[in-house]
Amino acid sequence: MANALVNVPARARRGEIIEVKTLISHPMETGYRRTQLGARIPRDIIRLFVCTYNGTEVFRAELHPAIAANPFFVFSTVATESGTLAFQWTGDNGFSATESATITVE
Amino acid sequence: MSGRAPHLLAAFSVIALAGATFAGEIPMTERRSGYDFLSRETRAMQDDDTANPGMLAVLEGGALWARKTGAAGRACADCHGDAGASMKGVAARYPAFDATLKRPVNLEQRINRCRADRQQAPRLAYESRELLALTAYVARQSRGLPIDVAIDARTQPFLDNGRAAFYRRQGQLNLACSQCHDDNWGRRLAGNVIPQAHPTGYPVYRLEWQGLGSLQRRLRNCLVGIRAESHEYGAPELVELELFLMWRARGMAIETPGVRP
Numbered sequence: 001m002a003n004a005l006v007n008v009p010a011r012a013r014r015g016e017i018i019e020v021k022t023l024i025s026h027p028m029e030t031g032y033r034r035t036q037l038g039a040r041i042p043r044d045i046i047r048l049f050v051c052t053y054n055g056t057e058v059f060r061a062e063l064h065p066a067i068a069a070n071p072f073f074v075f076s077t078v079a080t081e082s083g084t085l086a087f088q089w090t091g092d093n094g095f096s097a098t099e100s101a102t103i104t105v106e
Numbered sequence: 107m108s109g110r111a112p113h114l115l116a117a118f119s120v121i122a123l124a125g126a127t128f129a130g131e132i133p134m135t136e137r138r139s140g141y142d143f144l145s146r147e148t149r150a151m152q153d154d155d156t157a158n159p160g161m162l163a164v165l166e167g168g169a170l171w172a173r174k175t176g177a178a179g180r181a182c183a184d185c186h187g188d189a190g191a192s193m194k195g196v197a198a199r200y201p202a203f204d205a206t207l208k209r210p211v212n213l214e215q216r217i218n219r220c221r222a223d224r225q226q227a228p229r230l231a232y233e234s235r236e237l238l239a240l241t242a243y244v245a246r247q248s249r250g251l252p253i254d255v256a257i258d259a260r261t262q263p264f265l266d267n268g269r270a271a272f273y274r275r276q277g278q279l280n281l282a283c284s285q286c287h288d289d290n291w292g293r294r295l296a297g298n299v300i301p302q303a304h305p306t307g308y309p310v311y312r313l314e315w316q317g318l319g320s321l322q323r324r325l326r327n328c329l330v331g332i333r334a335e336s337h338e339y340g341a342p343e344l345v346e347l348e349l350f351l352m353w354r355a356r357g358m359a360i361e362t363p364g365v366r367p
Contacts, residue, residue: 005156007155021156021157023162024162068316069316
């Protein structure tokens with residue numbers, strides 16, 4: 001079950017730099033750990049995070065092992081027009097989660 | 107006259123004993139939540155609902171609250187309605203006396219009793235993702251409210267047991283909870299500041315755990331730390347200790363979900 005929290009300002013002035021925060025629930029199992037019996041615990045991580053603003057990509061991050069559980073991203077972008085910020089996380093074992101937020105630019 | 111001396115002596119020894127037992131008790135005005143000992147970064151993490159990983163569990167708990175389950179096909183919301191109203195202040199009153207069991211139960215046990223009796227669903231395992239999520243969701247509704255466990259004739263003996271456990275030396279290190287949390291709070295144990303052990307933010311997201319955990323998990327952790335024999339989850343001894351700790355933190359604000367190092 002994927003749970004994500006996103007925080008985008010509801011309103012902004014045109015040209016203003018806005019801060020976007022996202023947090024997603026994920027174990028981020030590195031693939032380097034072993035069980036007590038020595039069996040390798042398979043890797044299970046988020047590989048890619050992409051944010052699009054009205055269809056235009058504004059932020060992209062590739063994730064690798066040894067990133068903490070529940071990855072938290074904070075980034076900034078310029079408020080250009082009213083619309084939707086769409087967030088997508090994809091990863092191992094067919095993991096996929098999406099979230100979106102709307103912003104009004106005045 | 108001859109009869110008075112032994113009484114006096116007895117009275118003195120009682121006072122002396124009481125004085126010795128509670129010598130290190132923290133005055134009400136000096137009590138501080140674990141939050142006050144956090145680094146600036148960890149505080150920021152707890153304060154911001156987008157950055158607080160405990161909020162993910164609260165989110166999941168909200169979904170579970172509305173989901174029908176068990177043979178009765180009922181959701182928590184079907185009886186309790188909007189948790190924002192019905193569960194406000196509830197977590198601040200737990201552990202609370204259960205008339206059927208004739209002993210205090212903690213919030214997790216109360217949720218599980220509701221599941222078994224009203225929803226006719228299997229009990230959730232302690233520290234399972236679902237039970238933690240539901241507990242966090244319920245406790246979140248009390249954020250900012252003062253802790254107020256009911257101490258009366260029924261709960262007093264259990265409170266006394268919890269208090270005795272708190273001040274009892276145990277384990278291979280022969281330490282009592284009070285020796286760290288009453289006598290040496292604010293000082294360091296290895297890299298960490300010793301807090302006063304007020305359970306204001308449970309279930310907490312602990313950075314060391316990379317996950318959410320209950321107060322009982324924390325207590326078991328501490329017991330292992332002093333190399334004492336730990337109790338099973340849900341054990342009466344742990345609930346009594348929870349009750350004492352909540353009473354000790356009476357009046358302090360609930361912070362759930364807290365973030366701790």
